[in-house]
Amino acid sequence: MIPVTTFAGRQVALFGLGGSGLATAQALVAGGAKVIAWDDNPDSVAKAAGEGIVTADLRSIDWAAQVAFVLSPGVPLTHPKPHWSVDLARAAGVDVIGDVELFVRERRAHAPDCPFIAITGTNGKSTTTALIAHILTASGRDTQLGGNIGRAVLTLDPPKAERYYVVECSSYQIDLAPTLNPTAGILLNLTPDHLDRHGTMQHYADIKERLVAGSRTAIIGVDDSFCALIADRVERAGVAVRRISKRNVVVDGLYAEGSRIIDAKGGSSARFADLDGIATLRGSHNAQNAAAAIAACLAVGVSADEIRAGLKSFPGLKHRMQPVARRGQVVFVNDSKATNAEAAAPALSSYDRIYWIAGGLPKDGGIASLAPLFPRIVKAYLIGEAAPAFAATLGDDVPYEISGTLEQAVAHASSDAAADDEASVVMLSPACASFDQYKNFEVRGDAFVNNVAGLDGVTMLIETKKGS
Numbered sequence: 157m158i159p160v161t162t163f164a165g166r167q168v169a170l171f172g173l174g175g176s177g178l179a180t181a182q183a184l185v186a187g188g189a190k191v192i193a194w195d196d197n198p199d200s201v202a203k204a205a206g207e208g209i210v211t212a213d214l215r216s217i218d219w220a221a222q223v224a225f226v227l228s229p230g231v232p233l234t235h236p237k238p239h240w241s242v243d244l245a246r247a248a249g250v251d252v253i254g255d256v257e258l259f260v261r262e263r264r265a266h267a268p269d270c271p272f273i274a275i276t277g278t279n280g281k282s283t284t285t286a287l288i289a290h291i292l293t294a295s296g297r298d299t300q301l302g303g304n305i306g307r308a309v310l311t312l313d314p315p316k317a318e319r320y321y322v323v324e325c326s327s328y329q330i331d332l333a334p335t336l337n338p339t340a341g342i343l344l345n346l347t348p349d350h351l352d353r354h355g356t357m358q359h360y361a362d363i364k365e366r367l368v369a370g371s372r373t374a375i376i377g378v379d380d381s382f383c384a385l386i387a388d389r390v391e392r393a394g395v396a397v398r399r400i401s402k403r404n405v406v407v408d409g410l411y412a413e414g415s416r417i418i419d420a421k422g423g424s425s426a427r428f429a430d431l432d433g434i435a436t437l438r439g440s441h442n443a444q445n446a447a448a449a450i451a452a453c454l455a456v457g458v459s460a461d462e463i464r465a466g467l468k469s470f471p472g473l474k475h476r477m478q479p480v481a482r483r484g485q486v487v488f489v490n491d492s493k494a495t496n497a498e499a500a501a502p503a504l505s506s507y508d509r510i511y512w513i514a515g516g517l518p519k520d521g522g523i524a525s526l527a528p529l530f531p532r533i534v535k536a537y538l539i540g541e542a543a544p545a546f547a548a549t550l551g552d553d554v555p556y557e558i559s560g561t562l563e564q565a566v567a568h569a570s571s572d573a574a575a576d577d578e579a580s581v582v583m584l585s586p587a588c589a590s591f592d593q594y595k596n597f598e599v600r601g602d603a604f605v606n607n608v609a610g611l612d613g614v615t616m617l618i619e620t621k622k623g624s
Contacts, residue, residue: 157183158314162261164188167221169214169250171241172228173200176308180226180255181209183310192217194241214241219248227252229328234359254332256325259309261335267315271456274303274336275448276325276367277344277377279499281305284344284445285324286473287437291453291466292320304329320456327363334366340455341371342448344400346382361386371395373455375448379403398451402444410451412443417450429464435479435487436472439506471618475601477503483614486573491585492601497525500587504529509580511535511569513562516588516600518542523549523587530554534580535572537565541592562593562600566607582608 160183170181173195181204184191194214195201205211225245232239233252245252263272275285282305289301300312303323313319323338330336346361361382368374369390376387377400391397399409408421415432418425428450431437437446446467453463472478474490481488489507494500496519504510504526514523515538522545536556538546543558550556559565562584569582584604586597594600609620 157186158259158262158310158312159187160184160189160258160262160310161187162258162265163224166190166223167192168224168226169193169217169219169222169241169245170226171195171214171239172231173197173204173209174228174230176255176310177228178204178207178209179308179311180228180258182207183255183258184226185209192222214244219244219250222248222250225250225252226258227254227332229254229326229332233328233331251334252332253334254329255308255310256303256323256329257333257335259312259321259323260333260337263315263321264335264337267317267319270315270317270319270321271340272321272323272338273340273342273452273456274323274325274338274367274371275342275344275452276327276330276364277342278347280344280441280445281324281342283442283473283476284342284448285322287445287449287467287470288452289322290470291449291458291463292322294466294469295458295462297458325367327360330367331363335370336367337370337372338367339371340373340375340452341368342375342452343368343383343386344377344444344448345380347380357382365390368397369393369395373398373451375400375409375451375455377401377444377448378406378409379444398455400444400447400451402440402447410447412440412447415443417443417447419450428460429467431467434468434470436470436477437467438477439502441502442477442506475597477506478618480605480618481608481611481614481616483570483611484574485576485579486570487579487581488570488608488614489581489583489585490601490604491583492590492597492604494585494587495519495589495597497521497523497587500585501526501529503583503585504532507581507583508532509534509576509578511537511573511580511582513537513539513559513565513569513582513584513604514586514588515539515542515546516586516590516594517592518545518588522546526587527553534576535569537569539565539586539593540588542588546587562603563607566604566611570608570611 170193292299298319304326305324378384399406401411419428475493478490491503537559590600
């Protein structure tokens with residue numbers, strides 16, 4: 157835990173007592189703050205009270221006595237309208253902040269020079285975050301990974317010299333972190349997302365820009381117009397910018413030429429790494445992720461050899477294009493995190509012969525947008541509620557069967573792939589939510605792995621736990 161000492165002895169109001177909210181309240185108390193916390197869920201309030209957190213309805217407190225209001229990132233700050241607690245804080249002139257802001261204040265107070273890499277973007281941020289943390293850990297550095305991935309940021313170990321922080325930041329967290337100042341800040345890309353919470357695409361982009369605007373080194377993917385403009389603005393403001401592209405040559409930054417990552421600076425360029433043969437970093441989207449990770453690691457003093465070694469040993473992000481097993485020429489890939497067609501496209505575009513397991517609780521638009529990738533699919537195995545609709549979309553273009561369950565789909569797909577004379581993959585990339593059959597995509601992905609592990613003759617590429 158990181159005790160929040162910067163509010164010691166002072167009164168702080170807090171709303172939102174879910175996982176990260178409760179951890180934030182505990183970190184504030186551990187640092188000596190006088191916390192009053194609340195939540196719209198009575199069970200969350202009761203749990204917090206049971207753990208020694210002072211609770212009270214924030215409608216009845218003395219707001220003039222509060223020096224800050226800490227809001228959980230899942231609670232609306234601006235759109236569709238501010239939460240009632242935000243209105244009360246603003247009416248009293250109290251700053252509204254979040255857990256990432258508390259972290260950056262503690263870092264400034266206790267170890268302002270400890271390396272801090274922050275990552276955001278609409279797509280790819282979890283893989284990039286995990287890759288950076290892996291490179292740092294594999295090189296023997298004290299590495300703390302958290303934020304919007306894994307652990308809440310205030311549950312990490314306290315800041316100290318030579319401790320490296322790798323923090324994934326959602327737009328909600330950035331919106332509540334006005335003094336965010338990473339050593340290296342990454343903005344991968346921007347496409348419309350969370351507009352119900354941000355109102356417009358421009359407002360969403362403005363929030364994301366804050367992360368790189370406050371960075372010592374800004375690493376910005378420039379393959380979309382919003383990010384390209386942000387890179388120009390941030391550079392004009394005096395921040396060192398390294399541009400990233402998976403499509404075009406850049407003058408100062410890193411870009412992809414197929415599987416090769418090129419490092420360009422000072423008017424010259426050289427191949428930094430080749431991702432060919434690294435199964436966990438297949439596809440152009442992962443070339444972008446790897447380029448950003450390389451730039452960030454270089455910015456915090458990691459050597460080129462250490463970075464290359466980390467790239468080669470990266471085990472992949474669980475449930476995201478993760479090779480989990482092999483049997484002969486067949487590789488089994490867990491892409492359970494692909495909960496819509498857009499998210500499934502990178503995996504489908506990364507392999508040439510696919511036995512595709514898809515379906516679940518369907519999203520708007522179905523899989524029609526994936527039609528250009530249908531020639532890569534040898535056969536589809538459809539599960540869950542989406543199966544009839546997906547079958548109609550596939551039509552005569554792709555052979556398919558309605559397997560119904562994941563267990564049946566794995567059995568049939570693995571059998572068909574084993575009879576294939578060519579190298580192929582059996583891939584779970586559902587293009588659907590999981591909730592018709594599973595609690596979440598993690599449980600669905602684990603079920604896929606367990607079914608694969610039960611096949612005869614497979615060599616598992618990851619560790620598995622019985623019953624996981």
